[in-house]
Structures are given as structure tokens and as C-alpha cells.
Amino acid sequence: xxxxxxxxxxxxxxxxxxxxxxxxxxxxxxxxxxxxxxxxxxxxxxxxxxxxxxxxxxxxxxxxxxxxxxxxxxxxxxxxxxxxxxxxxxxxxxxxxxxxxxxxxxxxxxxxxxx
Amino acid sequence: xxxxxxxxxxxxxxxxxxxxxxxxxxxxxxxxxxxxxxxxxxxxxxxxxxxxxxxxxxxxxxxxxxxxxxxxxxxxxxxxxxxxxxxxxxxxxxxxxxxxxxxxxxxxxx
Numbered sequence: 001x002x003x004x005x006x007x008x009x010x011x012x013x014x015x016x017x018x019x020x021x022x023x024x025x026x027x028x029x030x031x032x033x034x035x036x037x038x039x040x041x042x043x044x045x046x047x048x049x050x051x052x053x054x055x056x057x058x059x060x061x062x063x064x065x066x067x068x069x070x071x072x073x074x075x076x077x078x079x080x081x082x083x084x085x086x087x088x089x090x091x092x093x094x095x096x097x098x099x100x101x102x103x104x105x106x107x108x109x110x111x112x113x114x115x
Numbered sequence: 116x117x118x119x120x121x122x123x124x125x126x127x128x129x130x131x132x133x134x135x136x137x138x139x140x141x142x143x144x145x146x147x148x149x150x151x152x153x154x155x156x157x158x159x160x161x162x163x164x165x166x167x168x169x170x171x172x173x174x175x176x177x178x179x180x181x182x183x184x185x186x187x188x189x190x191x192x193x194x195x196x197x198x199x200x201x202x203x204x205x206x207x208x209x210x211x212x213x214x215x216x217x218x219x220x221x222x223x224x225x
Contacts, residue, residue, distance in 0.1 A: 004158075033213075043159070043204070043215040056212070090158050103149055104213055106158035 003027040006091050006107035013081065014115055021076040021110045023091030030096050032074040033104065034066060037088040049074060050096065081114045088112070127222045134192040136219045138205035141186060145207035145214075150179060150190045153218070154201045162190070162203075197223050 004025045013019050025032065034046040048056035049068040063085075065077040074091055088111050092104040128134045140148070146167040151159035163174045165181050165188075172179050178191040188205050202218040 006158075042217050045212060045214075048212075092158075103161045103164055105161065106151075108156070108158045 004091060004093055004105050004107035006089075006110050008110060009108065010111045010113075012113045012115060013078065015081060015083070017081075018077070018079040020078065021089055021091075021112075023074040023076075023107055025072055025074075025091075025093040025105070027093055027105060029093040029105075030071055031094045032068060032071070033092040033094075034064075034074065034076050035090040035092060035106075037090055037109070043090065047076075078112075081112075083114050086112055086114045124217070125220045125222065127224060128195050130195060130197060130223055130225050132195055134190075134195045134199070134221060136190045136192075136203050136205075136221065138188040138190075138216055139186060140188060140205070140207045142207060142209050142214075143183070143186060145209045147208040148179070148181060148188050149206045149208070149213070150177075150188075151204045151206060151215075152199075152201045153204065159204060192221075195221075195223050197225075199223055 007022045011019060030051050032049045036044045036046055045058050046060045047054060047066045052068045052071055063080050067075040067077060088109040090109045091107045094104045126134060126136060149164045150162040152162050153159045163172060163177050163179050165172045165179045170181050176193045180189045190203060192199055200221055200223045202220050204215050204218045206213050206215045
């Protein structure tokens with residue numbers, strides 16, 4: 001257990017569905033992240049939140065909509081996804097995104113399959 | 116541009132041998148580097164880190180070496196065990212971004 005919990009662990013959704021991924025961290029961290037992990041590709045940073053404010057949107061399509069109601073919770077709202085969006089979605093947190101020696105702790109991920 | 120790459124996608128080693136996983140990075144401004152281990156069905160797990168003002172750091176059975184001249188990072192695992200089988204990622208930090216490499220799969224055979 002890393003202190004970062006993601007739900008659900010697995011999700012299958014149709015292209016017209018709307019679903020949400022949830023992430024919760026119990027580490028008292030101020031920064032939270034969404035990463036996408038596809039087969040044979042590096043982890044891709046999607047969004048960065050620092051003190052609940054979005055500080056990075058790495059050219060992510062609008063069908064992915066993040067929400068950070070507080071420093072402990074992060075959501076990723078999904079709608080009208082494409083099959084190529086199938087991947088492992090990882091949430092991470094760190095004390096802050098600016099400093100050195102700030103490792104990121106990852107959740108176990110949500111395995112998303114779009115059919 | 117920013118990129119982190121790995122020399123070998125798969126590394127097979129015999130149990131008890133030492134493993135060396137390599138990583139090349141291209142951004143000379145990166146000041147912090149991390150190695151992560153990802154087991155099947157799990158998220159990446161922190162192994163060891165190193166700052167750019169160091170060239171070597173040791174942990175329990177693991178050592179990270181940083182060569183800034185050639186922008187190369189390596190992870191050495193001593194006495195590799197079956198439980199070390201996983202995908203290993205290096206990551207470099209530049210300002211607020213943590214950029215990951217593709218990963219190397221380490222397979223340990225008896």
C-alpha cells in the first residue's frame with residue numbers, strides 16, 4: 001500500500017458512456033497527478049494539480065475532464081471515449097510538484113477498456 | 116527536446132546474479148532522477164532516487180549511478196531474486212514534470 005487508492009480497479013465502458021475514476025491519497029500531499037500508461041509506451045502525464053489548482057494540462061482531449069475538490073481527492077471524468085483510450089490510468093501524489101527530492105507515490109491504477 | 120529512453124526492453128538474469136538496467140536522458144537541466152519498479156497489476160513503486168549533484172547512491176541491494184557527462188543513469192541490483200522480476204522505469208524531473216522512460220522488463224530465472 002502506498003497511501004494512494006484508486007477505484008475502480010477495472011472498468012469496461014462503451015463509447016457513449018460516462019464514467020468517473022476516483023483517486024484518494026492519505027499522505028497529506030499537496031500535488032496530485034493523472035498518468036496514462038499504454039502498452040509499450042512511456043507513462044504519459046495528463047494533468048497536474050497543486051493545492052487543488054490545475055497547473056498542467058498536457059494537451060489532453062476534452063473527453064477527459066479532471067476534478068480536484070480538495071487536496072486528497074482527484075477524479076477523472078470520462079465521456080465519449082475512443083477504443084484507443086483503453087489503457088491503465090494511474091494516479092499519483094507528491095508533497096509538492098516544484099521541489100527536488102519529491103518522489104511521486106502511485107496508486108494501483110484503473111485498467112480501462114473502451115468497447 | 117525532453118526524452119528518457121532505455122537501452123534494452125527486456126533483461127534476463129539468473130537468480131543470484133547482479134542486474135544492471137540502463138537509462139539515457141536528454142535534458143541536461145534535469146536535476147533529480149528516480150527509479151521505479153512496476154510489478155504486474157500494480158502501480159509504479161519508488162526504489163531509489165538521486166540528485167544531480169551526486170554520482171552514486173546506494174540503497175538496500177540497489178545502487179544508482181549517474182553520469183551527467185554522457186547523460187546516463189543506471190540501476191544495479193545485487194543478488195537478483197525472483198521477486199525482483201518487474202518492469203523498471205527511470206524518470207527525470209525537470210521543474211514540475213516527472214518524465215518516464217519506456218521501461219525495461221527484468222526477468223529472473225532459476
